Amino acid sequence: MTQDELIDSYKPMVDFIADIYGKNCEVILHDLRNLESSIVAIRNNHITGRNISDTVTDFALEIVYNKDKYKDKKFITNYTGRTKDNSRILRASTYFIRDKKNDLIGMLCVNVDITALHDARSFIDELLMENLEQNIINNEKEKDEKDKKENFGLSIDELVNSIINDVLSNNPIEPSRMLIEEKKEIVNRLNKKGVFLLKGSINQVASKLEVSEQTIYRYLKELE
Incomplete structure (x- = not known):
């Protein structure tokens, strides 16, 4: 199987995953052989505003450059992403696509919009106010999540x-x-x-x- 055929073989997965999880789940297929216009398939792009031929993210760039660090990983799940205007919080996961030489040539990315859930949790936490210590812990966890964010929708x-x-x-x-x-x-x-x-x-x-x-x-x- 050529590299082109390998990338193309994942295109049906974009529709498959998007149809399972619905409109709050953006699914993207990246061809990392062309970083400046890496997106070759996308569903539910209203979430980040990206389109076919748009570029990779900051997180993807870091992975490509530090590929040896990720050579034994098949995927990364449940890290935090944010849209360009910071209006949406996403739970992101990435599957690494490798050729027969084990070179990283693509990524299948699933970004679930959890903004409403995050807002609901904040509202409930505010109402409950169980204790100050727990609130401090929650705030620290939220800060850590933001520090690990991936930025979507940038030119x-x-x-x-x-x-x-x-x-x-x-x-x-x-x-x-x-x-x-x-x-x-x-x-x-x-x-x-x-x-x-x-x-x-x-x-x-x-x-x-x-x-x-x-x-x-x-x-x-x-x-x-």
Whole structure:
């Protein structure tokens, strides 16, 4: 079976899963051989607003770059995702599609909209107010969930900018005041998130760090 045939063989699963779980379940098939337009099949796209030929997510990029970390995993289930405008909370799961060489070439993703359930739980918790300690525990668990979120519905430029801004937010120093080593570390962290797998990312990172594209290429070469 060729790689194209393997990817195509999962397309019926998109409809199958969507028909089982209904309109609150978005199902997407990604072809990771083309990250900039990876979506080849989708159902219930009203949830994230994505379409055929849209790009991968930040989480998918990280998996592709750190593929050795996931080489023994067949799937990841029940992590948290959020839509572009933060209006929806999703319970996300991803199945890894590998070819006969065990190379990761695709992903089958199932994103269940649990926004209404989340709001209902918050309302009930507020009414019950069993004890302060339990509320603190719940808030911490919710914070942990948000920290592990996947962002859906971003364009390529928005995706790259989102990852760059996220990395820069953890550094209190403005790019204009950063030392060379600090900028190299920013590039290293962005690299680990798979940013440079996307076309045009070099230019965006260079602009944010206030250096030339050649400088970014040099930093990446030094990280090899």
